[in-house]
Amino acid sequence: MTRTTIDGNEATVHVAHRLSELCAIYPITPSSTMAELADDWSAKGRANIWGTVPTVIEMQSEGGAAGALHGALQGGALSTTFTASQGLLLMIPNMYKIAGELTSAVLHVAARSLAAQGLSIFGDHQDVMAVRQTGFALLSSGSVQEAHDLALVAHAATLRSRIPFVHFFDGFRTSHELNTIDLLDDAVLRAMVPESLVHEHRMRALSPERPFVRGTAQNPDVYFQARETVNPFYAATPGIVQEVMDELAGHTGRAYHLVEYAGHPEAERVVVIMGSGGETTQETVDHLVAQGEKVGVVRIRLYRPFPAEELVAAIPATARVIGVLDRTKEPGSGGEPLYLDVIAALSAAYSEGRIAAMPRVVGGRYGLSSKEFTPGMVAGVYAALAAERPPTGFTVGIVDDVSRTSIDYDPTLVIEDEETLRAVFFGLGSDGTVGANKNTIKILGEDPNRNAQAYFVYDSKKSGGSTVSHLRFGPHPIKAPYLVGSAGFVGCHHFGLLDKLDVLGLARPGGVLLLNAPMPKEEVWDALSAPAQSEILAKGLQLYAIDADSVARGAGLPGRTNTILQTCFFAISGVMPREDAIEAIKKSIRKTYGRRGPEVVRRNEAAVDATLAQLNRIEVPQNVTSQRSPRPVVSQEAPEFVRTVTAAMMSGRGDDLPVSALPVDGTFPSGTTAYEKRRISDIVAQWDPQGCIQCGNCAFVCPHAVLRSKFYDSAALDGAPEGFESAPLNAAGLPQSRYTLQVYTEDCTGCGLCVEACPVHPIPGSTRKAINLSADEDVMERGVTNVGFFESIAQNERARVDFGTVRGAQFLQPLFEFSGACSGCGETPYLKLLSQLFGDRLTVANATGCSSIYGGNLPTTPWTRNAQGRGPAWSNSLFEDNAEFGLGLQIAADVHTRLARERLAMLRDQVGGDLVDAILAAPQIRESELAAQRTRVEELTRRLEGVEGPVAQDLRSVADHLVRRSVWIVGGDGWAYDIGSGGLDHVLASGQNVNILVMDTEVYSNTGGQSSKATPIAAVAKFAAAGKSVAKKDLALQATAYGSVYVARVALGADPQQTLRAFREAESYDGTSLVIAYSHCIAHGIDMSKGLEQQKRAVNSGHWPLMRYDPTIRDRGENPFFLDSPRPTIPLSEYIYKELRYRMLRQTAPEEAERLLGLAQNAVDQRWAVYEEMATRGASQFIPDARKKKS
């Protein structure tokens, strides 16, 4: 038996991979790791227990994965998949088939919320409850060890019962929790899954040697009866599962049951629950029983087929009240599913006389979207059950002040084992805190006498986000699937977090506080805010500090403070002898970083060695000495919703918000990132007004919209704060005008793209540009003051701006700003441009992915509105349906535009013929035309005020459609090339006037770098670790084949003017438009500050030829295909080997890298030849646009 410390995903796939011949996979949080590990292990030749390496195939969607799974099963292969949430929903049609055909299979599910009023990546049982009717057995694990063990139970039971299984565990809470477990040996797996069962499974497969037909169409005469044939199999399954569980117990000593009771033998109040919440409930029951309470818990492991008899038998006859807790929500139902199942089981037993009395059964909901479920809440439930009339349909863990469903509980209840030590660490995403803590927990878990647990909480930002690591370790197994509420050790790895999050609230009295403090030890105390000092004194905390960033810089690893602070933890906590701990850390460094190279190891070891000399105990005075208060979370001038609701979420107090605080339908206000002011970077952009040539390049490329330009009459400078910078406007005819490029310093991420884009070296030969990065604190603070004044200057009128040029576009207000995207993101400049050009009439359908996360992940949203209150209307439907969703939005706009025009014509006499004619005849392509139309519609609105009647009423409801709307379907390559490909293709073929923007990062960025069909040949990605060997799909060329689609391929870093032109042409084109935009990405393995340079290389190497295809040109008899970039000037290798995703292959498999490079270069050459030929064809050689032209 091997002990190890791993998470629930790894624990599961550890078994699944050994018991499978095929894994059909598709990435989805939080299950992706299972698929990644399976792929990784197979790529490295790791075999299953029968000595063959499982085949792992990535599909285009979960629907595809389920189809492949179904086929493989019918082909007789032992097959599995890993999924969650929407992915599981996409598998439902195949699940019915697989179950209907009595096919042995296991789906491993990291159970997750479903997208309803909003998407959530976190855990609950909504997804698995949505498949409970498919005929699959459902087996629930409540811990990492269980996930490991019950994975085996599922694989063994499905072969014995022929019923397919969903084995599920709680997303994040179990899938991502590290815990010390005992691994199952191959011998146990072999014993429980004998080859004879495998052979039987194969014999049921399709084979021309023994042909049969499976999958017939059945008619009313027999379908019903045929559906009933499976009943004996379902009836036998619970017994089979228990039999397998008993065998497992025989091998391991770990006994499981379909239904397990724990608690007082004469319990009066019993909770029925499933999943990780059962662990917490059982732990709390032990505590309550010890205090004399007659309570108990029934944990359900097999949920389908529902073990009704076992459930009834498990509940003590003394039970008076049963509380059934569901981690799901079924609006409109008579109760949640587990509750209804329990009622049905008990009612049947009572009515059949198997039990003497019918207990009162109530249902409650808890833990949706990984909402904490703590012992306090469990105790609250038992307290509620003790009431004379216990509530039903209750909720626990929230405050429901609307429907009054929530019950009270004591949030301070701590029942944790005193011998279990608890530590919490606050870090930033990029500083390695989580990684170091994973190492720490593994180091601690290596001691056979110690158990360890770790769980990590991330915030919603991709850049500058914070992480909180919750660690427990001690002599007893740790069954506490909830966050640490009271820690003996609190590490704050970024000083600024003290002011932003409730760091000290988690420290227990007398505990240790370790600060990473960028200052001499003498100044640490005074640098704390007054509330922080006060809490440290009140709790009597021992304060330690180290300038870890300085140590990291000294070791040649700037920003990587992880091993330094890890060393401090071991040194201060004394959990291990100091020397042993340091050696263990170094051993871990060698193990973790050894394959990254000796220099990486050396520098990390040097950091460890330099740490202890810099670690200081800070003497804490008797009194608070600081006058400083933390800055308010948001400005007091922010709207009420932002101050009360958004701010609570921003400061980590979102759990406290009552139901009434939240919108009923998922509708949130736009533009709330403007209030966030995150200050995530110490270096920010600084403008040089003297050197600047006002070209607009920097503002154009800024991914975070922190560079804003205005020109204005010099009189507007009256009252400007000292240090407000401006320059004479560099434009003819406006001699009195000034120009300011304002840096929003608090929102700047210091990505450096602006510096790269700046074409000017004001001092010849100097590396300084007209915009530079500065670490000067004054620059930050001056920026804050200046932004206030800058915003008081009127935004330039769109009519006065030539936004056919990059220079002019800088004066258009971005209506997408300050997103939480990665610093230097390659996608967001395109969205910002979209918002600048068309924002006040823009509707965005956003595919799930990075852009839906930085675009719509609470607490704040970057899509905003202008001074007139207009701005992009944004929505995310799903990952797979975005093209169709956007098309629907466009058709709705078309319908209402047509209706408005009809109603307007009907009201001709009432509102005036001239106006009606002008509105109906108005062209709406140019900005001036749109502005004129807006004025006309405003006039119409005024005239309609006096008009009564249903037609006028109708017109008022749709009159805004008389100004042409701009509907854009946006998303990444995972959507466009893979999961949404069918829908996208259909929309391209629809001929509808809708615009599509594909931000192509050539990889699934959001879920962590999995290969897509946009991934180029020779690149390494997850699921393509050996290098992608199939060429990237040429989506642009495919779209041109329809003849009716405007197509452009752009790269803003290579040719911003071409990008601008393509966006405008696409939008004005009366038909379907597709713009494919090169988007550099962290998953490419590049220095993001050089993203634009890399875009140029992509174009110059011919990897990303810039082109436009404009059907209107063909209609004019000219060649519609424009090749906008020159012939390749550099070989492909010069582009690709600047990126780690390609270098990885060259370093690990040089021969294969050479082979693929040769093929890739050949593909580039061939494509260029095709494009060149197309660019020289006659118009007649292109497919004509056969749509009927609108009159």
Place this chain on the structure above:
Amino acid sequence: MTTLTTTYLGLSLRNPLVASASPLSQTTDDVRALADAGVGAVVLYSLFEEQIRQQEVADYELVAMHEDSFGEATSYFPDVDIVAGGATPYLRHLENCAGAVDIPVIGSLNGASLDGWAQCARQMQDAGAAAIEVNPYAVPGDVRVAGASIEQRHVEIVHAVKSAVTIPVAMKLSPFFSATGTMCRELDAAGVDGLVLFNRFLQPDIDIETLTVGPSVTLSSPVESGIARTWIAILRGRVKASLAATTGVETGADVVKYLLAGADVVMTASALMRHGTGYATTLLGELTGWMERKRFASVDEVRGLLALGDGVDAAQYERAGYVAALTHAKDMYGDFLVRS
């Protein structure tokens, strides 16, 4: 019939002209072109261990800075040992070149640590290098480092590399030792198979307009060849190691001079970069022409004819050359210029 064959580091070469480490060996086609032009051996461009180490750290940072930072993705790259093969592209190139030509291909190595020197040398041997030229190119900018420790470091490197490989090892040296001869003898005693004399330092230049310091690359010229020629003449017969001359070859005459001084092979990069790879054919033609004109049948007959030779005091040799040079200068430029 004139024979150009020669022996260098124990390797049989078809002629004594060797393409030294330079950008001219970046691709297999480059190396094939050098072979086609007739050179006797090729020293590949240098593998800089320090660059590999820096790339390792940079790659590590690219991977690490986004790991475990966001709930949806704990990493962005597959779990492969990306840096175990930091030197792989170079080694792969070496392997390809060694397979592409029938002349010896010598790997050039600039290490950063003793372990690194040894490990990289072993990898080069495995990749098919005929020999290794170690190149401890470093300008000791630390003013506290004593000369003796630098010399000791050179000996340690030879020990480290020699103990790691079975193929011959040459060392390319700086001319700036206080006692070059002693240094060479110590290296010889440490077992080095060849001495390559001398390395040139690409010293940064100052731009007086922009007030910046930048890299400066200038090709060598024949005026720089004197010091190497002198030391080769002195060392000939005093060390067991092969002697390679490098720096300042422009014409066949420069090749001849080095051979006369006692070089086993003559290396050039600047001439080939200046005139193209095919210029090697010209140099060899000029060498052959001179030998025919002077009726030398083989390179062996030429080699070391004007070396210092046993029994001659090196100081006197140098002094004699120095005095003769002064006298020559006085004749040309007048007494004043020489004295000043």
